[in-house]
Amino acid sequence: IYFGSVFSLFVGDSVGAGARWGIFLLIIVETLAWFMVVASLFALPGMRRGYQRMAKWIDGIAGTLFAGFGIHLIISR
Numbered sequence: 074i075y076f077g078s079v080f081s082l083f084v085g086d087s088v089g090a091g092a093r094w095g096i097f098l099l100i101i102v103e104t105l106a107w108f109m110v111v112a113s114l115f116a117l118p119g120m121r122r123g124y125q126r127m128a129k130w131i132d133g134i135a136g137t138l139f140a141g142f143g144i145h146l147i148i149s150r
Contacts, residue, residue: 076100 080100084093114120124131 076104 080096084096088096115124
């Protein structure tokens with residue numbers, strides 16, 4: 074749904090069906106490549122140990138950022 078909404082924003086009516094399918098396939102390939110790189114990196118023992126050691130901090134920081142963004146959305150309405 075996310076990619077579909079972004080995709081529809083930047084692809085106008087003047088873009089043909091072939092180009093749309095090409096962009097769609099490019100998004101799929103880029104997404105698969107990204108997640109393969111991330112999975113390969115986190116499969117390394119050193120990276121996995123480092124992440125496990127810092128997981129609470131990473132989760133706390135990410136949670137704080139998401140909560141702050143949510144509060145910002147609520148206040149800005």
